[in-house]
Amino acid sequence: PRLTKLELHGFKSFANRTTFLFEPGITAIIGPNGSGKSNISDGVRWVLGEQSHSLLRSKKTEDVIFAGGNGKAPGGFAEVTVTFDNSTGWLPIEFSEVTVTRRSLRSGENQFLINGRKVRLKDIHHLTASLGQSYTVVGQGLVDAALSQRAEERRGLFEHAA
Amino acid sequence: PRLTKLELHGFKSFANRTTFLFEPGITAIIGPNGSGKSNISDGVRWVLGEQSHSLLRSKKTEDVIFAGGNGKAPGGFAEVTVTFDNSTGWLPIEFSEVTVTRRSLRSGENQFLINGRKVRLKDIHHLTASLGQSYTVVGQGLVDAALSQRAEERRGLFEHAA
Amino acid sequence: MQRRFEETFTRVAREFSTAFTTLFGGGTAKLILIDNENGGPAGVDIVAQPPGKRLQSLALLSGGERALTAAALLFAILKVNPSPFVLLDEVDAALDEANVVRFRERLQQLANDTQAIIITHNRGTIEVADSLYGVSMREDGVSTVLSMRMAGSLAG
Amino acid sequence: MQRRFEETFTRVAREFSTAFTTLFGGGTAKLILIDNENGGPAGVDIVAQPPGKRLQSLALLSGGERALTAAALLFAILKVNPSPFVLLDEVDAALDEANVVRFRERLQQLANDTQAIIITHNRGTIEVADSLYGVSMREDGVSTVLSMRMAGSLAG
Numbered sequence: 001p002r003l004t005k006l007e008l009h010g011f012k013s014f015a016n017r018t019t020f021l022f023e024p025g026i027t028a029i030i031g032p033n034g035s036g037k038s039n040i041s042d043g044v045r046w047v048l049g050e051q052s053h054s055l056l057r058s059k060k061t062e063d064v065i066f067a068g069g070n071g072k073a074p075g076g077f078a079e080v081t082v083t084f085d086n087s088t089g090w091l092p093i094e095f096s097e098v099t100v101t102r103r104s105l106r107s108g109e110n111q112f113l114i115n116g117r118k119v120r121l122k123d124i125h126h127l128t129a130s131l132g133q134s135y136t137v138v139g140q141g142l143v144d145a146a147l148s149q150r151a152e153e154r155r156g157l158f159e160h161a162a
Numbered sequence: 163p164r165l166t167k168l169e170l171h172g173f174k175s176f177a178n179r180t181t182f183l184f185e186p187g188i189t190a191i192i193g194p195n196g197s198g199k200s201n202i203s204d205g206v207r208w209v210l211g212e213q214s215h216s217l218l219r220s221k222k223t224e225d226v227i228f229a230g231g232n233g234k235a236p237g238g239f240a241e242v243t244v245t246f247d248n249s250t251g252w253l254p255i256e257f258s259e260v261t262v263t264r265r266s267l268r269s270g271e272n273q274f275l276i277n278g279r280k281v282r283l284k285d286i287h288h289l290t291a292s293l294g295q296s297y298t299v300v301g302q303g304l305v306d307a308a309l310s311q312r313a314e315e316r317r318g319l320f321e322h323a324a
Numbered sequence: 325m326q327r328r329f330e331e332t333f334t335r336v337a338r339e340f341s342t343a344f345t346t347l348f349g350g351g352t353a354k355l356i357l358i359d360n361e362n363g364g365p366a367g368v369d370i371v372a373q374p375p376g377k378r379l380q381s382l383a384l385l386s387g388g389e390r391a392l393t394a395a396a397l398l399f400a401i402l403k404v405n406p407s408p409f410v411l412l413d414e415v416d417a418a419l420d421e422a423n424v425v426r427f428r429e430r431l432q433q434l435a436n437d438t439q440a441i442i443i444t445h446n447r448g449t450i451e452v453a454d455s456l457y458g459v460s461m462r463e464d465g466v467s468t469v470l471s472m473r474m475a476g477s478l479a480g
Numbered sequence: 481m482q483r484r485f486e487e488t489f490t491r492v493a494r495e496f497s498t499a500f501t502t503l504f505g506g507g508t509a510k511l512i513l514i515d516n517e518n519g520g521p522a523g524v525d526i527v528a529q530p531p532g533k534r535l536q537s538l539a540l541l542s543g544g545e546r547a548l549t550a551a552a553l554l555f556a557i558l559k560v561n562p563s564p565f566v567l568l569d570e571v572d573a574a575l576d577e578a579n580v581v582r583f584r585e586r587l588q589q590l591a592n593d594t595q596a597i598i599i600t601h602n603r604g605t606i607e608v609a610d611s612l613y614g615v616s617m618r619e620d621g622v623s624t625v626l627s628m629r630m631a632g633s634l635a636g
């Protein structure tokens with residue numbers, strides 16, 4: 001399968017709906033310091049069920065919702081959707097195209113959807129278990145994290161891959 | 163005062179006596195990955211009395227001595243000397259030129275010298291107390307260490323400067 | 325579980341050694357299963373020997389050598405267990421020009437089976453991208469994105 | 481001790497705000513003394529607001545914004561308490577081109593009173609160096625150094 005689309009709306013600095021279409025091959029994302037590049041990778045981790053504040057660089061759940069800027073009001077929600085082309089049936093689900101959505105409201109309510117149908121966080125984790133989060137999204141400054149771990153901690157990398 | 167000279171001999175990858183003369187202004191040090199640039203900054207920390215293995219990227223004291231390479235035998239000692247121009251009398255010592263030397267032998271013996279005279283580690287710490295190690299040598303990847311500290315830990319930076 | 329773990333480990337260890345030698349343009353590296361003192365499951369040790377150097381502990385590797393060794397491990401795991409995508413955030417920041425060239429060649433190989441998305445400031449890496457997005461921050465703190473199709477002119 | 485600490489703190493805080501605004505080309509930042517819950521000595525909090533953004537916690541700053549904020553603090557402390565030298569190891573690695581230009585201008589100011597030695601891969605920083613040393617690793621694992629006086633031709 002392939003990741004074909006990513007949409008961010010109200011997530012961190014992406015106040016307006018922003019869409020990335022991924023063509024086969026290498027996609028590079030460039031831009032000045034503080035422009036929002038790492039927020040994109042936070043968005044991908046978040047939609048796939050990441051709950052750790054430190055990996056999302058946040059302190060509380062509403063830190064992922066657009067907090068406003070000069071003259072722009074804060075957002076009421078954050079929403080991220082990823083779309084996979086599953087025509088080879090790799091992901092354990094019968095759709096040829098799979099969308100995963102996560103939505104968080106200022107009230108603290110969190111919603112997960114697969115192909116538009118509300119599901120639980122557990123269902124997202126089941127779907128993405130084969131993805132192995134630790135080596136699918138490598139955060140800024142974390143490339144050599146595996147080298148700093150102790151030998152028994154590194155086992156996880158291989159168990160994921162098993 | 164000014165740092166005018168740095169000599170490394172047998173320290174880490176600097177098996178042969180290597181001398182840096184520092185002219186006023188900015189001196190840049192460049193080179194490929196793994197060529198020995200950060201070993202230079204380790205050498206400066208070490209000669210000024212650094213004892214922490216993690217800051218020196220070593221596990222045991224003899225890790226600072228040249229360990230040998232393809233066809234080159236390991237060294238028997240590591241020695242680093244820094245020379246300060248103290249004509250303004252800034253460093254609390256009556257010499258217009260001050261050299262500080264640290265020598266470590268494979269036997270584990272450590273020697274400190276100021277202007278050629280053997281002194282104790284305590285004397286080095288007294289001399290360099292005004293330097294404030296934490297902001298004189300900033301290690302690779304450690305530039306934002308002060309931002310990761312808790313508020314009460316940051317006090318040390320200002321106490322040094324006081 | 326244990327049998328599958330060992331099978332995966334052996335395959336990843338083989339890929340890791342190959343990826344390391346390719347990325348460093350020489351040298352050798354190994355993954356080693358080591359028994360846990362407390363009797364729990366075995367841990368994984370990494371031994372790396374960049375070209376021209378002795379076998380040494382990971383602690384002595386330089387910043388760039390660590391990033392490149394970690395990249396070799398990542399490429400090895402992704403080869404054994406392909407993933408629909410990989411998103412790398414400035415993993416090439418510590419690399420010098422020669423290592424960036426070897427890194428981007430290996431990235432191009434990875435992109436044959438996996439959707440590779442890389443956040444980078446590195447001109448050498450941008451040059452091999454098939455498509456490019458530019459992100460900027462407006463005065464009001466809102467990020468905007470511009471798709472800059474690689475019409476070949478960008479690498480200039 | 482406490483009086484001297486507060487005096488130094490106030491001077492560094494003033495210099496930090498100036499250095500931050502210079503390095504970021506705008507925005508504001510402050511150092512704030514905060515009481516310690518357990519009654520011990522006060523701690524130091526850092527609040528940073530890059531240009532165009534709201535006042536936010538340090539956790540939300542980007543990699544480059546963190547490096548630049550830390551550089552501002554470093555320049556401020558060195559201004560209040562000059563040191564015979566400063567040795568910076570790739571502190572500019574996370575900075576984009578615009579920030580490298582502002583960073584190197586501030587480094588040139590620092591070099592008026594302090595011997596500044598900087599390890600860098602950044603072309604923009606190398607260009608403002610007054611002298612240059614090239615380090616390389618021989619086949620036998622020994623580092624050698626070449627002094628490459630800046631005869632003006634190097635920046636090319």
Ligand SMILES: Nc1ncnc2c1ncn2[C@@H]1O[C@H](COP(=O)(O)OP(=O)(O)OP(=O)(O)O)[C@@H](O)[C@H]1O
Nearest residue numbers: 012033034035036037038039065066067542543544
């Ligand atoms: N909830 C939020 N609302 C609005 N803005 C936010 C929110 N969370 C983070 N930000 C902004 O995003 C910016 C950081 O973005 P990010 O870390 O993606 O930058 P970057 O492009 O990766 O930069 P660098 O090249 O320095 O790594 C911060 O300056 C912060 O102001």
Ligand SMILES: Nc1ncnc2c1ncn2[C@@H]1O[C@H](COP(=O)(O)OP(=O)(O)OP(=O)(O)O)[C@@H](O)[C@H]1O
Nearest residue numbers: 174195196197198199200201227228229386387388
């Ligand atoms: N005691 C020692 N004897 C011999 N070589 C050593 C010793 N200690 C470290 N080294 C070598 O020094 C190298 C690391 O050097 P260093 O960290 O200075 O590189 P660097 O130039 O800073 O690279 P980068 O640009 O990747 O940060 C290691 O590859 C290691 O082999």
Ligand SMILES: [Mg+2]
Nearest residue numbers: 038140542543
């Ligand atoms: Mg970033």
Ligand SMILES: [Mg+2]
Nearest residue numbers: 200302386387
């Ligand atoms: Mg280094």
